[in-house]
Amino acid sequence: MRYSLVRQILILAVLALIPAVGGAVYFRHKISWRSAILPSEMVTVDQARAWGENVIWVDARPDEEFARDHVPAALSLNEDRWNELLPQFLAAWSPGKKIVVYCSSLGCNASREVARRLRREAQLPDVFVLEGGWEEWLKKR
């Protein structure tokens, strides 16, 4: 059976849609359509504060923003100086502690990336991203 070029493209496009939908259903609990971060990997300012001393705050913003102001006792760990800052962070980390990473605001990606690298590269558990980032912290300070 022969088809015109446009029809061939359409048939392939529709065919690919079928397993794609299947994949979306299969992986529905592993990925969020609303945010790059799973709801289970996010934490609000109030929740993080409730953890008290059991938290290590990680500031994923650039050095100059960290120098200007940051969450008390937060450690700087950004992607620009990842290799340099990671050992310092690991020295401060201890098993059982929760890690809360934040960047400037709700729309920034740095905290997500740093959290992802801490999970994947440093193999650390209990890494969370602060919802709303530094802006949200300031509002609730």
Place this chain on the structure above:
Amino acid sequence: MGRVAEKEMKTTPNTQPSTSNVEPSAGATTSNIFWRTVDFVVAGIFIYAGAIKALDPVQFASDIDNYKTLPWPVSVALAFYLPWLEIFCGFSLVVRSLYRGALSILTALILVFTLMTIAAKLRGLDITCGCFGHASQNWSFTAHLALDLILLAAVIFLLGVRRRELAVNT
């Protein structure tokens, strides 16, 4: 349907070889074997790349998002869809069914991948393209670009060769 397309459907094989009574020359056979091999290599690369990404759409969505050009929900949708499109197009090249459609889609895809890779480099983004999942995580920009350009050249040549065949057969 347009008259040209109708004529094409009636007269040109999409999957079958020419029904002409003229025996193909040795040169034509060699050339055919060569292009068929290119078909298989290109198909293999796209099927492999698609399969790896289809198995880990979460990582692929993140890789697409790293280009910082699309909203997150679109990245997720593409992460589920593009791998399967690559796989189906790859199989189409192998079985030579919906062949021109598959080549056209692959040409468009590889063109977009190449442009996005270059744009990301120009914007100073240090990212992995995610083209081959974790396998390509440590590839340099040059390696990505080289593979993209080789694939682009291959699919464009295949399109050209098949178009010429089409013209000869009609």
